[in-house]
Amino acid sequence: MSSLAEVAPRASVNAEADYVRSGIELAKWRIVPFLFLCFILNYIDRTNVAFAKLHFQKDLGFTDAVYGFGVSLFFAGFLLFEVPSNLLLARIGARKTLARIMILWGIVSVAMMFIKTPTHFYLGRFLLGAAEAGFVPGVVLYLSFWFPSTLRARITSLFMAALPISGIISNPISGLIMDNLGGAFGLASWQWLFLLEGLPSIVVGVVAFWYLADRPKAAKWLSDPERDALASSVEREEQGKQAATHHGFGGLLADPRIYVFAFAVFTQYAVANTFAFWGPSILRGSGVANVWYLGLLNAVPFVAGVVMMTTVAWRSDKKMERRWHAAFGQALSVVGLMLLPAGVHDPLLAVVSLALVASGHYAFWSVFWTIPPSYFRARSAPGGIALVASIGALGGIFASNLMGMIKDATGSFSAGFYGIAALAALGVVVLLVGFPARLLPAVKAS
Numbered sequence: 001m002s003s004l005a006e007v008a009p010r011a012s013v014n015a016e017a018d019y020v021r022s023g024i025e026l027a028k029w030r031i032v033p034f035l036f037l038c039f040i041l042n043y044i045d046r047t048n049v050a051f052a053k054l055h056f057q058k059d060l061g062f063t064d065a066v067y068g069f070g071v072s073l074f075f076a077g078f079l080l081f082e083v084p085s086n087l088l089l090a091r092i093g094a095r096k097t098l099a100r101i102m103i104l105w106g107i108v109s110v111a112m113m114f115i116k117t118p119t120h121f122y123l124g125r126f127l128l129g130a131a132e133a134g135f136v137p138g139v140v141l142y143l144s145f146w147f148p149s150t151l152r153a154r155i156t157s158l159f160m161a162a163l164p165i166s167g168i169i170s171n172p173i174s175g176l177i178m179d180n181l182g183g184a185f186g187l188a189s190w191q192w193l194f195l196l197e198g199l200p201s202i203v204v205g206v207v208a209f210w211y212l213a214d215r216p217k218a219a220k221w222l223s224d225p226e227r228d229a230l231a232s233s234v235e236r237e238e239q240g241k242q243a244a245t246h247h248g249f250g251g252l253l254a255d256p257r258i259y260v261f262a263f264a265v266f267t268q269y270a271v272a273n274t275f276a277f278w279g280p281s282i283l284r285g286s287g288v289a290n291v292w293y294l295g296l297l298n299a300v301p302f303v304a305g306v307v308m309m310t311t312v313a314w315r316s317d318k319k320m321e322r323r324w325h326a327a328f329g330q331a332l333s334v335v336g337l338m339l340l341p342a343g344v345h346d347p348l349l350a351v352v353s354l355a356l357v358a359s360g361h362y363a364f365w366s367v368f369w370t371i372p373p374s375y376f377r378a379r380s381a382p383g384g385i386a387l388v389a390s391i392g393a394l395g396g397i398f399a400s401n402l403m404g405m406i407k408d409a410t411g412s413f414s415a416g417f418y419g420i421a422a423l424a425a426l427g428v429v430v431l432l433v434g435f436p437a438r439l440l441p442a443v444k445a446s
Helices: 004-047 049-060 064-092 094-114 118-132 135-144 149-160 162-180 189-211 224-239 248-253 256-276 279-285 291-319 323-343 347-368 371-375 381-392 394-410 414-434 441-445
Strands: none
Touching: 004 049, 004 094, 004 118, 004 135, 004 149, 004 162, 004 189, 004 224, 049 064, 049 162, 049 189, 049 279, 049 291, 064 094, 064 118, 064 135, 064 381, 064 394, 094 118, 094 135, 094 189, 135 149, 135 371, 135 381, 149 162, 149 291, 149 347, 149 371, 162 189, 162 291, 162 347, 248 381, 256 279, 256 323, 256 347, 256 371, 256 381, 256 394, 256 414, 279 291, 279 347, 291 323, 291 347, 323 347, 323 414, 371 381, 381 394, 394 414
């Protein structure tokens, strides 16, 4: 028979576990839906230029090379400000940082309605990237403050699902705006697009300042036992992490795994460019003329992305395996990219190919972003995650310019698709070889 001395600690442990579970459940429903909304607005304001291009390219006389270079400058802003933004989040908290990011990117997005020259376009895209810098790595870091590694792929996938869902929502809406508001109050259709899709980000950014809590200990919507238990649980996991310890920013730069992660992200930004910034142009080239119908078709790859992302993330958490699940997503994108040239003049094949590219990208994205927080220790995580994201953003610069220049030079996107497919295939190999499973002891131990 157990003595009272044995039963009391066991009861205390069980009670704490119950408080951790209830705290996680409350945090999941309080935090994730709001961040999900923020990410939807983020992705809309980042990519609505792909629809605006269908009309402003003619209105303003921009070539595909001008458009591609302008799109790439978004990632230049990212590159310069991603690390400082994440380091600032670690210092002043997510509430102030995310509010600042959203309000600024909303203002810049609205201001895009006033562009008249390539220089205006270049400046607007650069400032949009600078304003948005730190949002995704900041949220990835923020989620690690609240949720254990055993749940992180599913939680991250819930947040990342905003990417494909934003495409499902925004593509038809953008098509409707472009089809119906051109000329109203003297504004072109693409000006209405930037205005109507930029304003909500400003409003939600103000709400974020009052709504979010920086860490469990600051969450007034948790009970005292839930707050203490959840905070202690996250702290214990961090203390037990046998991951990389870095001494300052120089230590991060000297870690070769940083560049393995960054190259994987580089290839993913290149992959995402094909459907995020060129998808509407690809579908129009395949023979789809009506902008609203084009918006509906361009939403299909995002629907496929939601299904694949959710499935792969769920299985990744169940098996507690990250690398091969991420690699599977990347492989799907490679197949889609190889098929895309055959769909240049076939709308159905173009949609199927884009769906494979998008499904693979989102599956990779949701699983991959659980790896860096498990590898870096708490003190190095803000700089490490941001450094990976900022170096990886060079992939957006590379791919945007590549696609624009190839289209202007050859009249076709095909060579660009094959080049990015080869790059993505290399990304799979580098991730699997350069980051062996033994470097994720915290995930296995969990």
